[in-house]
Amino acid sequence: MIAKVVRWALASSGLLVGPLQPARAQPPPAAIHLNQVGFYPAAPKVAIVPGAAASPFYLLAPGSTKPVFTGELGAARYDSLARQTVRAADFSACRARGTFVVSVPGVGVSYSFQIAPRVHAAVARAVLKGFYYQRASTALPPAYAGAWSRPAGHPDTQVLVHPSAATAHRPAGTVLASPRGWYDAGDYNKYVVNSGSTLGTLLALYEDFPAYCAQLTTTIPESTNAVPDVLDEALWNLRWLLTMQDPADGGVYHKLTNASFDGMVMPAACHTQRYVVQKSTAATLDFAAVLAQASRVFRPFGRALPGLADSCLHASTQAWGWARQHPASYYRQNELNKQFQPAISTGAYGDEDVRDEWAWAATELYVTTKDEQYWQASDLLAAGPLPVASWSQVRPLAYYTLLRLGPTLTAAGRRALPQVQQKVRALADGLRAGYATRACGTAMGHAATDYGWGSNAEAANQGIALLQAYRLNGEQPYLLAALTNLDYLLGRNATGYCFVTGSGHHSPQHPHHRPSEADGVPAP
Ligand SMILES: [Ca+2]
Ligand SMILES: [Ca+2]
The missing domain is CATH 2.60.40.10 (Immunoglobulins)
Structure with missing residues (x-):
């Protein structure tokens, strides 16, 4: 069963655009809207x-x-x-x-x-299996992908350094290998910023629920090895991320991309030249954060994955060093296109507020190494309310890590815990305020801005915030509010659609997702 929460898993909302598909009718949902699972x-x-x-x-x-x-x-x-x-x-x-x-x-x-x-065990497994269908550079055989099996596409063994990323060491046109990784939600490019926060969220699932992950089998090629499948899937993207770092200086390319989007075709039909573009502060800090986290998560798997934890930590500290020297290397695609050819028109994922990326990178490096230089280098406890996590706002990921691993911190980190707890609780309180009297009775919909592009990511990240507040000391109202957003995703919403394809009875049949449109399989 293939499952794709529409725009949920890979891109926490963004600027992804592509050719619009003609609308095709499907019958309207039933008149009564509820969690269809x-x-x-x-x-x-x-x-x-x-x-x-x-x-x-x-x-x-x-x-x-x-x-x-x-x-x-x-x-x-x-x-x-x-x-x-x-x-x-x-x-x-x-x-x-x-x-x-x-x-x-x-x-x-x-x-x-x-x-x-x-009751949600099958949909949880299906959503986590969903990452497998997003794998680049590999065939998906029928044994694992069923009706959605497909030949390999985008080998990414002949990627060019774009002129925006040229250095003396790697001039424009240098050929790099940068295979693997997950495709972005709807298109075939690989973006470090949203890929990094997605990977961080998946690793956080493992850190928060190791027993659940240890027993979970998603029927992937690595299901028979000694590593939990959630971590095998994370590795597919992690090994790609490692190739996005320039080993000469530690900087990380903002994305691996075509100059313009592929058509609505299968991966194997795509042969357009791909590039790594300008190194950016945001991508480098997201990389530093998630590689430090990965170092911590994979450390106990040294027998199955020798050297990996050390490699991740080395890459993370190198990235941190580059960011310290390049604190304002923002990715500005329009500016870049005035200077360099070919022009790049794929998702920009530009982010010029990197205070949260600093906080996340500093926190993960501090928690993994216990070295307080990282802690002191970041404005971790920024004034103002904590926002819901998104690809461009990763401060909550730092706070969740501190809450999760609080007892292991040095004195400096432990001193901050009450304030971190207060900020997470305040975020959750804002999300659950009044939900019971809202029309659909869900936390989702607390503001019109909840419904941006990729709004299922908003619903899911609100749910994670509520669960983190619940985990502080087991206050059930937070758990119940989180469940309302699960109900929302599975059908209790104004449209009556179950937003997870392959689950429930009535879900979107034409998501903005190239393989779903091009594979000839009626179901997405
Ligand atoms: Ca496995
Ligand atoms: Ca940011």
């Missing part, structure tokens, strides 16, 4: 019914007319962002286990869903 027996369970009048509702086994639960729709609420009036069907009190539908007389019947323990 299901609910834990003891968790809140809510469906949303747009446009409904006051009415009873029923929970039924599919095909049955005998209700296992009966309730009344809640008061009408106006959703000012979706511009529709909705009522909630709250069946949280139902603890029956099994497969059910919600029926509202005069409205219709929902998709079927389950109430069961571990």
Whole structure:
């Protein structure tokens, strides 16, 4: 099963643009919007019914007319962002286990869903398997990719140094090998900044939930080795990232890219020349952060991966050194195109506020090495509220690391922990404030700005912030608020779509994702 949370996993929103596909119709979703996968027996369970009048509702086994639960729709609420009036069907009190539908007389019947323990286990595994389908430079055989098997594309063994990245040591036109890595969400280029924060998030999953990751099999070529599959997948991208560093000075190229986007074709059909472009402060600091984290995570796997942890730490400290000497090397694609040819028109991922990238790099280096020079070099506890994490705002990743590894810190780090905890809690409090009275009852939608390009990343990163607050001392309201965003992603939203393809009953069929459009497989 292929799973792609639309724009969720790889690019935490961004400037990715490409040729627009013609709209193709698919039937509208069912009139009752709910998590199409299901609910834990003891968790809140809510469906949303747009446009409904006051009415009873029923929970039924599919095909049955005998209700296992009966309730009344809640008061009408106006959703000012979706511009529709909705009522909630709250069946949280139902603890029956099994497969059910919600029926509202005069409205219709929902998709079927389950109430069961571990009800999200399959979708979690599918989403993590989703990274495998994004692998560059390799064939995906049927044994692992099923109907979505494909030949290798983008070997990236003959990448050119773009004139914007030329040095005396590596003049323009120098040929480099930079294979592997994940494609960006929708296109075939490889961007260090969003790739770095994605990899950091995946490594954080491992650090927060090592027992879960240790038992998780995603059916990838590395599933029989001695390394957890989540880390094998991380390695696919990590080994690419290592090639993006210039060993002569430690700087990291901003991206590996075509001059312009490939068409909506399969990877093997792409033969356009690829380049590494200008080294940037943001990319170099993201690299320093995630390589320091990787050094820590892979240290216990020295027998399976000899030397890797040391290589990662060396690369990280070299990157840190370059950034110290180049603190304002911003990636400005329009400016770059006035000076150099060929012009680059792919996703820019420009970021001129690198205070958060400094904080993340300094934190990961400090936590891994315990060397307080990194701690002191960064304005870690910046004034102002902590924002939700995104590709361009990585400060939360630093804070989550400090909370996770607080007991291992030196005195300087431990002294900051109460303030870090307060900032994370304040972020989570802002996200959960009022969610229960919102039209769809989700944390997502607390502001209109939640719905930018790549808004499922926003929902997921809000969920992570709420879970981090929950992990501080187990206060359940944070966990329940996080679950509302899972419900949002799986169907309890204004559109009624389950945003994870391959899961639920009604999900997008034409995501902005080149293999999905070009592979000839009807399902994405
Ligand atoms: Ca494995
Ligand atoms: Ca930033």
